Amino acid sequence: MDFNDLFSQKNTVNSLSERDLSQASNYIELVKAFSRVTYQSIYVIDYQLRSFEFVSDNPLFLAGLTADQVKDMGYSFYQKYVSAEDFQMLITINEAGFDFYERIPLEQRKLYVISYDFQIQNANGKFILVNHKLTPIFLTEEGKIWKAICIVSLSSNVSSGNVIIEKLQSDLLWQLDLSLGKWIPQKKINLTEREIEILRFYHRGLTIHETSERIFVSIDTVKFHKRKLFEKLGVNNMNEALVFALSNRLL
Template sequence: MDTNIRIGDFFSLQNSVESVNESDYEIEGLIVEAAKAFERSTYQCVYIIDYFKQGFLYVSNNIARLCGGEAEKIKDFGYRFYIDYVPEKDLKMLLEINNSGFKLFNSIPVSERKEYTISYDFHIRRGNRKRLVNHKLTPLVLTKDGRIWLAICTISLAASNEPGNVIMKKPGAGSFYQYSLYSHRWEERKEIVLTENEREVLSLSTQGYTMNDIADNICKSVDTVKACKRSIFQKMDVKNIAEALTYAQNHQLI
Protein backbone atom coordinates (compact mmCIF):
# COMPACT_ATOMS: atom_id res chain seq x y z
CA MET A 1 0.00 0.00 0.00
CA ASP A 2 1.27 3.43 -0.96
CA THR A 3 1.47 5.45 2.26
CA ASN A 4 3.73 7.95 3.96
CA ILE A 5 3.61 5.90 7.16
CA ARG A 6 6.78 3.97 7.94
CA ILE A 7 7.53 1.07 10.27
CA GLY A 8 9.58 3.29 12.58
CA ASP A 9 6.53 5.48 13.18
CA PHE A 10 5.03 2.72 15.33
CA PHE A 11 7.92 2.70 17.80
CA SER A 12 7.27 5.68 20.02
CA LEU A 13 10.05 7.37 21.96
CA GLN A 14 7.61 7.01 24.84
CA ASN A 15 8.62 3.32 24.89
CA SER A 16 12.27 3.44 23.84
CA VAL A 17 13.78 0.07 24.85
CA GLU A 18 17.56 0.08 25.08
CA SER A 19 18.53 -2.07 28.06
CA VAL A 20 17.99 -5.58 26.64
CA ASN A 21 20.92 -7.95 26.14
CA GLU A 22 21.14 -11.09 24.01
CA SER A 23 21.33 -13.14 27.20
CA ASP A 24 17.86 -11.84 28.07
CA TYR A 25 16.53 -13.72 25.05
CA GLU A 26 17.21 -17.04 26.76
CA ILE A 27 13.55 -16.89 27.83
CA GLU A 28 12.40 -16.62 24.20
CA GLY A 29 11.78 -20.36 23.72
CA LEU A 30 9.68 -20.64 26.87
CA ILE A 31 7.62 -17.58 25.93
CA VAL A 32 6.95 -18.85 22.41
CA GLU A 33 5.89 -22.26 23.74
CA ALA A 34 3.52 -20.53 26.17
CA ALA A 35 2.05 -18.50 23.28
CA LYS A 36 1.56 -21.68 21.24
CA ALA A 37 -0.23 -23.29 24.17
CA PHE A 38 -2.45 -20.22 24.49
CA GLU A 39 -3.15 -20.37 20.74
CA ARG A 40 -4.36 -23.95 21.06
CA SER A 41 -6.84 -22.94 23.75
CA THR A 42 -8.45 -19.94 22.01
CA TYR A 43 -10.13 -19.00 18.75
CA GLN A 44 -8.23 -15.70 18.75
CA CYS A 45 -5.16 -14.91 16.70
CA VAL A 46 -2.11 -14.44 18.91
CA TYR A 47 1.19 -12.68 18.34
CA ILE A 48 4.04 -11.25 20.39
CA ILE A 49 5.64 -7.85 19.75
CA ASP A 50 9.34 -7.36 20.47
CA TYR A 51 9.81 -3.63 21.05
CA PHE A 52 13.59 -3.96 21.32
CA LYS A 53 14.09 -5.62 17.94
CA GLN A 54 11.03 -3.75 16.60
CA GLY A 55 9.33 -6.79 15.13
CA PHE A 56 7.25 -9.84 15.94
CA LEU A 57 8.65 -12.62 18.10
CA TYR A 58 5.77 -14.98 17.33
CA VAL A 59 2.68 -15.09 15.11
CA SER A 60 -0.02 -17.77 15.43
CA ASN A 61 -0.92 -19.88 12.42
CA ASN A 62 -4.62 -19.01 12.55
CA ILE A 63 -3.93 -15.40 11.53
CA ALA A 64 -4.47 -16.58 7.94
CA ARG A 65 -8.21 -16.61 8.71
CA LEU A 66 -8.21 -12.83 8.89
CA CYS A 67 -5.74 -11.69 6.27
CA GLY A 68 -4.83 -14.74 4.20
CA GLY A 69 -1.12 -14.38 4.84
CA GLU A 70 1.06 -17.16 6.21
CA ALA A 71 2.18 -16.81 9.82
CA GLU A 72 5.91 -17.02 9.06
CA LYS A 73 5.58 -14.44 6.30
CA ILE A 74 3.75 -12.04 8.60
CA LYS A 75 6.32 -12.68 11.34
CA ASP A 76 9.08 -11.72 8.91
CA PHE A 77 7.11 -8.66 7.79
CA GLY A 78 6.78 -7.44 11.37
CA TYR A 79 5.12 -4.05 11.46
CA ARG A 80 5.03 -4.05 7.66
CA PHE A 81 1.96 -6.23 8.26
CA TYR A 82 -0.01 -3.18 9.41
CA ILE A 83 1.09 -1.06 6.47
CA ASP A 84 0.14 -3.80 3.99
CA TYR A 85 -3.13 -4.95 5.54
CA VAL A 86 -4.66 -1.93 7.33
CA PRO A 87 -6.41 0.93 5.43
CA GLU A 88 -4.51 4.22 5.69
CA LYS A 89 -7.25 5.98 7.68
CA ASP A 90 -7.11 3.25 10.30
CA LEU A 91 -3.30 3.25 10.20
CA LYS A 92 -3.27 6.89 11.22
CA MET A 93 -5.69 6.05 14.02
CA LEU A 94 -3.39 3.22 15.19
CA LEU A 95 -0.43 5.60 15.32
CA GLU A 96 -2.42 8.05 17.42
CA ILE A 97 -3.55 5.27 19.78
CA ASN A 98 0.02 3.98 19.96
CA ASN A 99 1.54 7.33 20.94
CA SER A 100 -1.25 8.33 23.32
CA GLY A 101 -1.36 4.85 24.83
CA PHE A 102 2.32 4.89 25.77
CA LYS A 103 1.99 8.34 27.30
CA LEU A 104 -0.80 7.08 29.54
CA PHE A 105 1.05 3.82 30.26
CA ASN A 106 4.12 5.73 31.43
CA SER A 107 2.00 7.69 33.89
CA ILE A 108 0.97 4.47 35.65
CA PRO A 109 3.15 3.27 38.56
CA VAL A 110 5.71 0.72 37.31
CA SER A 111 4.45 -1.86 39.81
CA GLU A 112 0.99 -1.80 38.18
CA ARG A 113 1.86 -1.56 34.49
CA LYS A 114 1.75 -5.28 33.69
CA GLU A 115 -1.85 -5.42 34.90
CA TYR A 116 -3.18 -3.14 32.16
CA THR A 117 -4.61 -4.09 28.78
CA ILE A 118 -5.45 -1.75 25.91
CA SER A 119 -8.25 -2.69 23.53
CA TYR A 120 -9.38 -1.09 20.25
CA ASP A 121 -11.02 -1.90 16.90
CA PHE A 122 -9.63 -1.40 13.39
CA HIS A 123 -10.00 -2.79 9.88
CA ILE A 124 -7.84 -5.46 8.26
CA ARG A 125 -7.98 -5.73 4.47
CA ARG A 126 -8.17 -9.11 2.73
CA GLY A 127 -8.18 -8.56 -1.00
CA ASN A 128 -10.99 -6.17 -1.84
CA ARG A 129 -12.76 -6.82 1.44
CA LYS A 130 -12.05 -5.55 4.91
CA ARG A 131 -12.99 -6.83 8.33
CA LEU A 132 -13.33 -4.95 11.58
CA VAL A 133 -11.28 -6.66 14.27
CA ASN A 134 -10.75 -6.16 17.96
CA HIS A 135 -7.14 -5.94 19.07
CA LYS A 136 -5.93 -6.33 22.65
CA LEU A 137 -2.39 -5.71 23.86
CA THR A 138 -0.97 -6.35 27.31
CA PRO A 139 2.63 -6.26 28.58
CA LEU A 140 4.39 -9.60 28.80
CA VAL A 141 7.89 -8.58 29.93
CA LEU A 142 8.97 -5.14 31.13
CA THR A 143 12.47 -3.70 31.27
CA LYS A 144 13.90 -2.70 34.64
CA ASP A 145 12.76 0.88 34.08
CA GLY A 146 9.21 -0.20 33.28
CA ARG A 147 9.21 -0.02 29.48
CA ILE A 148 7.44 -2.73 27.48
CA TRP A 149 10.00 -5.11 25.98
CA LEU A 150 7.59 -7.89 24.96
CA ALA A 151 3.82 -7.62 24.62
CA ILE A 152 1.27 -10.30 23.81
CA CYS A 153 -1.60 -9.38 21.51
CA THR A 154 -4.85 -11.04 20.47
CA ILE A 155 -7.01 -10.35 17.42
CA SER A 156 -10.62 -11.41 16.95
CA LEU A 157 -13.61 -10.18 14.97
CA ALA A 158 -15.12 -7.04 16.48
CA ALA A 159 -18.78 -6.81 17.48
CA SER A 160 -18.88 -3.03 16.92
CA ASN A 161 -19.56 -1.34 13.59
CA GLU A 162 -16.90 1.38 13.62
CA PRO A 163 -13.14 1.51 14.33
CA GLY A 164 -11.98 3.01 17.60
CA ASN A 165 -13.59 1.96 20.91
CA VAL A 166 -10.27 2.51 22.69
CA ILE A 167 -10.05 1.58 26.36
CA MET A 168 -7.27 0.79 28.82
CA LYS A 169 -7.95 -0.87 32.14
CA LYS A 170 -6.84 -3.45 34.66
CA PRO A 171 -8.98 -6.29 36.04
CA GLY A 172 -11.12 -5.46 39.04
CA ALA A 173 -10.56 -1.72 38.80
CA GLY A 174 -13.49 0.57 39.61
CA SER A 175 -12.61 2.80 36.67
CA PHE A 176 -11.05 2.63 33.21
CA TYR A 177 -9.50 4.98 30.68
CA GLN A 178 -11.29 5.70 27.42
CA TYR A 179 -9.62 7.52 24.53
CA SER A 180 -11.59 9.97 22.42
CA LEU A 181 -10.59 10.18 18.77
CA TYR A 182 -12.44 13.53 18.64
CA SER A 183 -10.90 15.37 21.58
CA HIS A 184 -7.65 13.35 21.27
CA ARG A 185 -7.32 12.71 24.96
CA TRP A 186 -7.87 10.05 27.59
CA GLU A 187 -10.79 10.32 30.00
CA GLU A 188 -11.09 8.33 33.20
CA ARG A 189 -14.54 6.81 33.54
CA LYS A 190 -16.24 4.93 36.35
CA GLU A 191 -16.78 1.26 35.57
CA ILE A 192 -20.36 0.05 35.56
CA VAL A 193 -21.53 -2.40 38.22
CA LEU A 194 -23.69 -5.37 37.29
CA THR A 195 -26.12 -6.98 39.70
CA GLU A 196 -25.83 -10.71 40.32
CA ASN A 197 -28.88 -11.35 38.12
CA GLU A 198 -27.47 -9.21 35.30
CA ARG A 199 -24.16 -11.05 35.49
CA GLU A 200 -25.97 -14.40 35.35
CA VAL A 201 -28.06 -13.30 32.37
CA LEU A 202 -24.94 -12.21 30.48
CA SER A 203 -23.00 -15.35 31.34
CA LEU A 204 -25.83 -17.64 30.26
CA SER A 205 -26.29 -15.63 27.06
CA THR A 206 -22.70 -16.46 26.09
CA GLN A 207 -23.72 -20.12 26.20
CA GLY A 208 -26.59 -19.60 23.79
CA TYR A 209 -29.44 -20.00 26.28
CA THR A 210 -32.85 -18.67 25.25
CA MET A 211 -34.80 -16.20 27.36
CA ASN A 212 -36.92 -19.01 28.80
CA ASP A 213 -33.85 -21.15 29.52
CA ILE A 214 -32.20 -18.27 31.39
CA ALA A 215 -35.35 -17.65 33.41
CA ASP A 216 -35.51 -21.31 34.43
CA ASN A 217 -31.80 -21.39 35.25
CA ILE A 218 -31.85 -18.40 37.60
CA CYS A 219 -35.34 -19.16 38.95
CA LYS A 220 -36.76 -15.86 37.78
CA SER A 221 -39.58 -14.87 35.45
CA VAL A 222 -39.04 -14.14 31.78
CA ASP A 223 -40.10 -10.54 32.51
CA THR A 224 -37.26 -10.31 35.06
CA VAL A 225 -34.77 -11.57 32.46
CA LYS A 226 -36.07 -8.99 29.97
CA ALA A 227 -35.72 -6.26 32.60
CA CYS A 228 -32.14 -7.40 33.31
CA LYS A 229 -31.28 -7.15 29.63
CA ARG A 230 -32.79 -3.67 29.35
CA SER A 231 -30.80 -2.57 32.38
CA ILE A 232 -27.59 -4.06 30.96
CA PHE A 233 -28.09 -2.32 27.61
CA GLN A 234 -28.75 1.00 29.35
CA LYS A 235 -25.72 0.73 31.61
CA MET A 236 -23.43 -0.23 28.75
CA ASP A 237 -25.08 2.07 26.18
CA VAL A 238 -25.38 -0.81 23.68
CA LYS A 239 -28.22 -1.97 21.42
CA ASN A 240 -28.14 -5.78 21.57
CA ILE A 241 -26.78 -8.75 23.47
CA ALA A 242 -23.83 -9.23 21.08
CA GLU A 243 -22.60 -5.68 21.81
CA ALA A 244 -23.24 -6.22 25.52
CA LEU A 245 -21.14 -9.38 25.53
CA THR A 246 -18.31 -7.60 23.74
CA TYR A 247 -18.46 -4.74 26.23
CA ALA A 248 -18.43 -7.19 29.14
CA GLN A 249 -15.47 -9.09 27.73
CA ASN A 250 -13.48 -5.93 26.93
CA HIS A 251 -14.18 -4.57 30.41
CA GLN A 252 -13.65 -7.97 32.06
CA LEU A 253 -17.05 -7.93 33.74
CA ILE A 254 -17.75 -11.65 33.24
Protein backbone atom coordinates in the same frame (compact mmCIF):
# COMPACT_ATOMS: atom_id res chain seq x y z
CA MET B 1 4.81 8.00 7.07
CA ASP B 2 5.95 4.39 7.57
CA PHE B 3 5.76 1.61 10.13
CA ASN B 4 8.63 3.08 12.18
CA ASP B 5 6.17 5.80 13.24
CA LEU B 6 4.44 3.07 15.26
CA PHE B 7 7.48 2.84 17.54
CA SER B 8 7.61 5.57 20.14
CA GLN B 9 10.91 7.15 21.15
CA LYS B 10 9.56 6.94 24.68
CA ASN B 11 9.86 3.16 24.52
CA THR B 12 13.07 2.69 22.56
CA VAL B 13 14.89 -0.41 23.86
CA ASN B 14 18.55 0.07 22.95
CA SER B 15 20.15 -2.60 25.11
CA LEU B 16 19.22 -5.45 27.43
CA SER B 17 20.82 -6.45 30.71
CA GLU B 18 21.49 -10.04 31.78
CA ARG B 19 18.50 -9.74 34.09
CA ASP B 20 16.32 -8.59 31.18
CA LEU B 21 17.42 -11.51 29.03
CA SER B 22 16.83 -14.06 31.80
CA GLN B 23 13.10 -13.31 31.71
CA ALA B 24 12.60 -14.78 28.28
CA SER B 25 13.89 -18.31 28.71
CA ASN B 26 11.60 -20.55 26.61
CA TYR B 27 8.53 -18.40 27.27
CA ILE B 28 7.46 -18.60 23.62
CA GLU B 29 6.36 -22.20 24.15
CA LEU B 30 3.70 -20.92 26.54
CA VAL B 31 2.49 -18.45 23.91
CA LYS B 32 2.30 -21.22 21.32
CA ALA B 33 0.29 -23.38 23.72
CA PHE B 34 -2.11 -20.51 24.40
CA SER B 35 -2.58 -19.95 20.67
CA ARG B 36 -3.63 -23.58 20.26
CA VAL B 37 -6.52 -23.29 22.73
CA THR B 38 -8.04 -19.97 21.65
CA TYR B 39 -9.92 -18.86 18.54
CA GLN B 40 -8.28 -15.44 18.76
CA SER B 41 -5.20 -14.36 16.81
CA ILE B 42 -2.06 -13.91 18.87
CA TYR B 43 1.25 -12.31 18.12
CA VAL B 44 4.24 -11.09 20.11
CA ILE B 45 6.08 -7.81 19.52
CA ASP B 46 9.79 -7.41 20.30
CA TYR B 47 10.34 -3.69 20.83
CA GLN B 48 14.10 -3.99 20.83
CA LEU B 49 14.19 -5.63 17.40
CA ARG B 50 11.06 -3.81 16.20
CA SER B 51 9.69 -7.05 14.87
CA PHE B 52 7.15 -9.79 15.49
CA GLU B 53 8.62 -12.69 17.46
CA PHE B 54 5.61 -14.97 17.07
CA VAL B 55 2.43 -14.94 14.98
CA SER B 56 -0.32 -17.55 15.40
CA ASP B 57 -1.91 -19.17 12.37
CA ASN B 58 -5.45 -17.93 13.03
CA PRO B 59 -6.49 -16.50 9.62
CA LEU B 60 -8.33 -13.48 11.09
CA PHE B 61 -5.13 -11.43 11.39
CA LEU B 62 -3.22 -12.78 8.39
CA ALA B 63 -4.85 -10.98 5.41
CA GLY B 64 -4.59 -14.16 3.35
CA LEU B 65 -0.89 -14.65 4.15
CA THR B 66 0.76 -17.37 6.21
CA ALA B 67 1.78 -16.76 9.81
CA ASP B 68 5.45 -16.94 8.78
CA GLN B 69 4.93 -14.32 6.06
CA VAL B 70 3.30 -11.92 8.53
CA LYS B 71 6.06 -12.61 11.07
CA ASP B 72 8.70 -11.80 8.46
CA MET B 73 6.92 -8.59 7.43
CA GLY B 74 6.67 -7.37 11.01
CA TYR B 75 5.26 -3.88 11.41
CA SER B 76 5.30 -3.24 7.68
CA PHE B 77 2.34 -5.65 7.60
CA TYR B 78 0.22 -2.89 9.13
CA GLN B 79 1.44 -0.37 6.63
CA LYS B 80 0.29 -2.61 3.78
CA TYR B 81 -2.94 -4.14 5.12
CA VAL B 82 -4.46 -1.46 7.38
CA SER B 83 -6.34 1.43 5.74
CA ALA B 84 -4.34 4.67 5.49
CA GLU B 85 -6.75 6.46 7.83
CA ASP B 86 -6.60 3.76 10.47
CA PHE B 87 -2.83 3.43 10.10
CA GLN B 88 -2.53 7.10 11.01
CA MET B 89 -4.89 6.46 13.94
CA LEU B 90 -2.60 3.65 15.14
CA ILE B 91 0.32 6.06 15.22
CA THR B 92 -1.75 8.49 17.31
CA ILE B 93 -2.79 5.70 19.67
CA ASN B 94 0.80 4.55 20.00
CA GLU B 95 2.05 7.98 21.03
CA ALA B 96 -0.85 8.59 23.43
CA GLY B 97 -0.46 5.11 24.90
CA PHE B 98 3.20 5.55 25.74
CA ASP B 99 2.51 9.03 27.16
CA PHE B 100 0.02 7.35 29.50
CA TYR B 101 2.39 4.46 30.23
CA GLU B 102 5.19 6.75 31.35
CA ARG B 103 2.99 8.03 34.18
CA ILE B 104 2.36 4.54 35.59
CA PRO B 105 4.50 3.48 38.58
CA LEU B 106 7.11 0.95 37.45
CA GLU B 107 5.83 -1.87 39.64
CA GLN B 108 2.31 -1.57 38.19
CA ARG B 109 3.09 -1.43 34.47
CA LYS B 110 2.27 -5.06 33.73
CA LEU B 111 -1.25 -4.60 35.13
CA TYR B 112 -2.46 -2.45 32.22
CA VAL B 113 -4.10 -3.44 28.93
CA ILE B 114 -4.77 -1.17 25.96
CA SER B 115 -7.60 -2.02 23.57
CA TYR B 116 -8.72 -0.44 20.28
CA ASP B 117 -10.49 -1.22 17.00
CA PHE B 118 -9.24 -0.80 13.43
CA GLN B 119 -9.95 -1.97 9.90
CA ILE B 120 -7.70 -4.62 8.41
CA GLN B 121 -7.93 -6.47 5.11
CA ASN B 122 -9.09 -10.08 5.06
CA ALA B 123 -8.04 -12.79 2.57
CA ASN B 124 -10.49 -11.38 -0.02
CA GLY B 125 -9.05 -7.87 0.20
CA LYS B 126 -12.08 -6.51 2.04
CA PHE B 127 -11.70 -4.55 5.25
CA ILE B 128 -13.02 -6.01 8.50
CA LEU B 129 -13.16 -4.38 11.92
CA VAL B 130 -11.00 -6.09 14.52
CA ASN B 131 -10.32 -5.46 18.17
CA HIS B 132 -6.69 -5.36 19.27
CA LYS B 133 -5.53 -5.78 22.87
CA LEU B 134 -1.93 -5.34 24.01
CA THR B 135 -0.25 -5.91 27.36
CA PRO B 136 3.43 -6.20 28.38
CA ILE B 137 5.12 -9.57 28.84
CA PHE B 138 8.62 -8.41 29.78
CA LEU B 139 9.92 -5.04 30.91
CA THR B 140 13.51 -3.82 30.95
CA GLU B 141 15.05 -2.73 34.23
CA GLU B 142 14.24 0.82 33.14
CA GLY B 143 10.56 -0.08 32.83
CA LYS B 144 10.42 -0.02 29.03
CA ILE B 145 8.28 -2.64 27.31
CA TRP B 146 10.66 -5.19 25.81
CA LYS B 147 8.07 -7.73 24.64
CA ALA B 148 4.28 -7.47 24.48
CA ILE B 149 1.54 -9.93 23.65
CA CYS B 150 -1.29 -8.86 21.35
CA ILE B 151 -4.70 -10.50 21.02
CA VAL B 152 -6.80 -9.83 17.89
CA SER B 153 -10.50 -10.74 17.57
CA LEU B 154 -13.53 -9.53 15.68
CA SER B 155 -14.76 -6.24 17.11
CA SER B 156 -18.19 -5.88 18.68
CA ASN B 157 -18.20 -2.18 17.72
CA VAL B 158 -19.23 -0.59 14.42
CA SER B 159 -16.34 1.79 13.76
CA SER B 160 -12.62 2.22 14.36
CA GLY B 161 -11.20 3.80 17.50
CA ASN B 162 -12.79 2.93 20.86
CA VAL B 163 -9.40 3.25 22.54
CA ILE B 164 -9.42 2.12 26.16
CA ILE B 165 -6.78 1.46 28.79
CA GLU B 166 -7.79 -0.57 31.79
CA LYS B 167 -6.00 -1.69 34.91
CA LEU B 168 -6.61 -5.10 36.40
CA GLN B 169 -8.53 -5.09 39.69
CA SER B 170 -9.50 -1.44 39.29
CA ASP B 171 -12.94 0.12 38.87
CA LEU B 172 -11.49 2.78 36.56
CA LEU B 173 -10.67 2.75 32.88
CA TRP B 174 -9.40 5.50 30.60
CA GLN B 175 -10.83 6.26 27.14
CA LEU B 176 -8.82 8.21 24.59
CA ASP B 177 -10.51 11.19 22.98
CA LEU B 178 -8.78 10.98 19.60
CA SER B 179 -9.77 14.51 18.60
CA LEU B 180 -8.23 16.04 21.74
CA GLY B 181 -5.52 13.48 22.42
CA LYS B 182 -6.65 13.23 26.04
CA TRP B 183 -7.36 10.25 28.27
CA ILE B 184 -10.75 10.52 29.98
CA PRO B 185 -11.18 8.48 33.19
CA GLN B 186 -14.43 6.53 33.48
CA LYS B 187 -16.01 4.01 35.82
CA LYS B 188 -16.03 0.45 34.54
CA ILE B 189 -19.40 -1.14 33.84
CA ASN B 190 -20.45 -3.58 36.53
CA LEU B 191 -23.20 -6.12 36.00
CA THR B 192 -25.58 -7.26 38.70
CA GLU B 193 -25.68 -10.93 39.69
CA ARG B 194 -29.06 -11.24 37.95
CA GLU B 195 -27.74 -9.73 34.71
CA ILE B 196 -24.78 -12.12 34.78
CA GLU B 197 -27.11 -15.08 35.34
CA ILE B 198 -29.30 -14.10 32.40
CA LEU B 199 -26.29 -13.70 30.10
CA ARG B 200 -24.82 -17.03 31.15
CA PHE B 201 -28.08 -18.87 30.55
CA TYR B 202 -28.39 -17.17 27.16
CA HIS B 203 -24.86 -18.29 26.35
CA ARG B 204 -25.95 -21.85 27.13
CA GLY B 205 -28.87 -21.51 24.71
CA LEU B 206 -31.73 -21.27 27.22
CA THR B 207 -34.93 -19.46 26.25
CA ILE B 208 -36.52 -16.69 28.32
CA HIS B 209 -39.01 -19.21 29.71
CA GLU B 210 -36.26 -21.66 30.68
CA THR B 211 -34.22 -18.84 32.23
CA SER B 212 -37.17 -17.66 34.31
CA GLU B 213 -37.62 -21.18 35.65
CA ARG B 214 -33.94 -21.53 36.53
CA ILE B 215 -33.75 -18.28 38.49
CA PHE B 216 -37.30 -18.52 39.92
CA VAL B 217 -38.66 -15.24 38.57
CA SER B 218 -41.40 -14.37 36.09
CA ILE B 219 -40.79 -14.00 32.37
CA ASP B 220 -41.65 -10.30 32.68
CA THR B 221 -38.91 -9.95 35.32
CA VAL B 222 -36.38 -11.55 32.97
CA LYS B 223 -37.47 -9.12 30.22
CA PHE B 224 -37.07 -6.21 32.65
CA HIS B 225 -33.50 -7.23 33.49
CA LYS B 226 -32.70 -7.65 29.79
CA ARG B 227 -33.90 -4.11 29.03
CA LYS B 228 -31.75 -2.72 31.84
CA LEU B 229 -28.80 -4.74 30.57
CA PHE B 230 -29.20 -3.37 27.03
CA GLU B 231 -29.32 0.20 28.37
CA LYS B 232 -26.23 -0.36 30.50
CA LEU B 233 -24.16 -1.84 27.68
CA GLY B 234 -25.54 0.31 24.86
CA VAL B 235 -26.61 -2.71 22.79
CA ASN B 236 -29.83 -3.79 21.04
CA ASN B 237 -30.11 -7.52 21.65
CA MET B 238 -28.80 -10.44 23.69
CA ASN B 239 -26.25 -11.49 21.11
CA GLU B 240 -24.66 -8.04 21.16
CA ALA B 241 -24.83 -8.01 24.96
CA LEU B 242 -23.05 -11.36 25.18
CA VAL B 243 -20.31 -10.33 22.75
CA PHE B 244 -19.77 -7.08 24.65
CA ALA B 245 -19.67 -8.85 28.03
CA LEU B 246 -17.18 -11.46 26.83
CA SER B 247 -14.97 -8.89 25.09
CA ASN B 248 -14.86 -6.70 28.19
CA ARG B 249 -14.51 -9.52 30.72
CA LEU B 250 -17.76 -8.77 32.48
CA LEU B 251 -18.72 -12.42 32.97
